[in-house]
Amino acid sequence: MIPPAGAPLVLRGREVGRDDDGSVRPVVMAIVNRTTDSFYAPARFSEDDRALEAAHRAWQEGAEILDVGGVRAGVGPEVGAAEEIDRVVPFVARVRSELPELLISVDTWRSEVARAAVEAGADLLNDTWAGHDPALVEVAGGAGVGVVCSHTGGARPRTDPWRVEYQPGDAAQDGPGAADPRDGVTRDVLRTLGESARRAVACGVPPSSVLVDPTHDFGKNTWHSLHLLRRTEELARLGHPVLMALSRKDFVGETLGLEPDERLPGTLAATALAAWHGARVFRTHDVVPTRQALEMVAAVRDEAPPRAASRGMA
Template sequence: MRGREVGRGPDGSLRPVVMAIVNRTTDSFYAPARLPDDDAALAAAHRAWSDGAQIVDVGGVRAGVGPEVSAAEEIDRVVPFVRRVREQVPDLLVSVDTWRASVAQAAVDAGADLINDTWAGHDPGLVEVAGAAGVGVVCSHTGGATPRTDPYRVEYPWGATGHAGAGRDGADARSGVDPRDGVLDDVLTTLRTSAARAVACGVPARSVLVDPTHDFGKNTWHSLHLLRRTAELARLGYPLLMALSRKDFVGETLGLPPDERLEGTLAATALAAWMGASVFRAHDVGATRRVLDMVAAVRDDAPPHGALRGLG
């Protein structure tokens, strides 16, 4: 992004990247991520860098239902902070979580490296801003949901095509078709189309990330199925972002509130990393970094930090 590479370990190996979450809001679903105070938010960015994050994702509006936040107010919450991070933690890539082209433009002008378009191109001008500036963009999937709405009785057609790995848990082993793959088919089609448009608008292909966007326009069954189909998503050929941290599908699976969802999040993170996801949006940077390093070593993608046992 802007000529800077992330995800390269000290030994030259490629490793998954942690994207730390800093929300400049008072109403985010996970209370510790609410950082409207400038100094507290900046301290969180410094801490994220020291804990192993290479990207910080800055949000100015709660994703879910809540009080209206104008574009001007969103810019006021986000843009001055982007400038401060750019000045004080220059090696940390800055992402801005917004669906508005006007906010994206102001953030890019302030030094943002990546625009996280969580609401799947709701403002078609946003990707054009990213392309004109040559910054990265996250292409997401919401099943057609509009910004700041919660899913309600959302449905996807039965899966119609076979995918690698079909044949378990309800799949037809003879045809290779899992009827639950309808959501996967929709996500793959949407992300493939959105990524192609981003490249056509001028975003470098290596700076296009794709995100199945768990919970957005999906119920818990959909999100779980997308997690088990991570390998198919990774085959799109773009860096695959997983925003799993403390989300509702984790909470509903385990019957836990946001502040007790760390273990479930890390289990999902390990599975997604094993199957090829490469960027992880996380509240808990240090724990996520350690999980990803362990998975990388088991996959033989990176060496252990030290391997002395039995050698002395």
């Protein structure tokens, strides 16, 4: 049985991931980090010209959203708000000018950075640190742009998880069929994302512009992240488009015993599973293979036709 399709995504009044013929497809979000220390070296684009080339390449390869980050997610040298704005905002303005059809997301937890990015043309605010600055979602609501609600288990920005625990799942609380003791993390994620999404809507963000992200690796160990992947369908039932940021992450590397530059096949396997179970947006370092994997899943789900079906037809 094919799981239900995920919720539609609309940013600034434009539905993303639906073709003119009505067919639905998952959405690729390409990554451009304006940093020198991101965990995956090929995604570091601190030089303006190289970053712009990466944006053009992502658009040509089929990405519909570009996610721009100015600060490494993990532990590293301090980057203040002013420096983050300097890294991100002029670049957003330039991408908006040169690639007007490419939707722009900015990965930040700071409301002052979010406000400047929106003024420069950003369409989506990717709040990876789960509302650490509660004013960020107010910026999104006031400007009519989208927002990503995430889950970190209470972790503070730029900290690594340490001996993370969640209360075991309980059938009495989680309902029949949810007695898996590992579902404690599922319950916590669903509760947190549900509350965050409701606040975003109350602040003025349209429900179809509120994305929910279980945020693999953040405030979680590898077992937690794997279990949340199994529970993608439950995340989709929240009624908002689900964002999956799986690309080359540590849970993939630890599962397979691989370093970041070897994690693409594992990432694509996780991507296909999440897409089958209703996730809608996929943040990736690798646009072409991710798009191809998602197109294959969409065809198997009967949401999009094959591009060139001729075998046995003549």
